Amino acid sequence: MTNINRRGFIALGAGAFASAGVLPLFAAKDRQQWYEEEVTGDALLDMPMMEGFRPTALEIKVGAKKPFEMLHISDSHLVTLGADDVAKADKDDLAHFRRRLKGFGHPENVIRFAAALAYAKAKKLPMIHTGDLLDFMSDGGLAQVHRDMAGRDWLYAIGNHEYSGSGKPSPKNEWLKAARGRMEKTYPNAITCASRIINGVNIVTFDNVGMSKDVFDEQFATIKAEFAKGLPTVLAYHIPFYTQDLAEHAVNVVQTTPNHWARNILKSVADLHSGWLAACPGKGDLKINKTLVEWLPKQKNLKALLCGHKHFEYQTQFCENVTQYICGATFNGNAYHIRFV
Secondary structure (H helix, E strand, O other): OOOOOHHHHHHHOHHHHHHOOOOOOOOHHHOOHHHOOOOOHHHHHHOHHHHHOEEEEEEEOOOOOOOEEEEEEOOOOEOOOOHHHHHOOOHHHHHHHHHHHHHHOOOHHHHHHHHHHHHHHHHOOOEEEOOOOEOOOOHHHHHHHHHHOOOOOEEEOOOHHHHOOOOOOOOOHHHHHHHHHHHHOOOOOOOOEEEEEEOOEEEEEEOOOOOOHHHHHHHHHHHHHHHHOOOOEEEEOOOOEOOHHHHHHHHHHHHHOOOOOOOOOOOOHHHOOOOOOEOOOOOOOOHHHHHHHHHHHHOOOEEEEEEOOOOOOEEEEEEOOEEEEEOOOHHHOEEEEEEEO
16 A cells, blocks of 8 residues: 655545545545644655745855755744743742743744754754753753754754843852753753764864853863864854954844844943853953953864854854854744855
């Protein structure tokens, strides 16, 4: 018996079944979604979820032994709770949950995230996600990541929302190591710094949001060791490093976006700080960011920088011959389909 998938059924036409006096086993409009068969292959690209997904094609010259492609996504901001999260929540926690579910828990978040995963699956692309996969840390959120990312080829750079996703204090020195350990049971690589070599190109992820601030010496030493391998190196992290044009663009986005929450806060480049861009001149920041902004331009094998955080897509020159690529938010349907050559 031939197995007819959804696309095949539609192409064949229900009329053929009716003319033969045979009722179809199912049709998409006649069967509840949960009972539908899995959609696979190129058929994923025809699904309605793809209507709002708009990946930007990039070609980045890095000196790869053989060209390869990846999907770069960022800022999914999934808002997911489990019963355990709610059971230990006080009134402030519950108020925070309600605010985020109302303001950021709209269905586009998970729909666009699903579209990105489906796109990568259909095109057989490894993925790199540069932070804020979750809007805040929760058992329910980690369970969703574990379920949805099972069996996928991906790398992750932690975002600021996973470090400080609520109004309560973020992890401090006494529980940073334990917090990283809990995250690393679900995420695909070490939080502090990790690498993957693909076709002679070293893709290095690192934490620049503060979850590793207790191990600066170890983190910087690991990053230096990755560069010391001498391979073309691409860095991936969450918060973009300051450049003058990026700073001006960030302010312009806030000031020209109707009802932007920060319109009365960010009026000029002088108002920027580490929450907006890493290593803003004359402003305080994490030691890793202040160190790297001086050290990285001297590394001849640095080929590209990948990040997110801003929720808009932008490209800016970080240093001579090196571009910093800011990925737009996945919840807005943004992504970079990158071909490394």
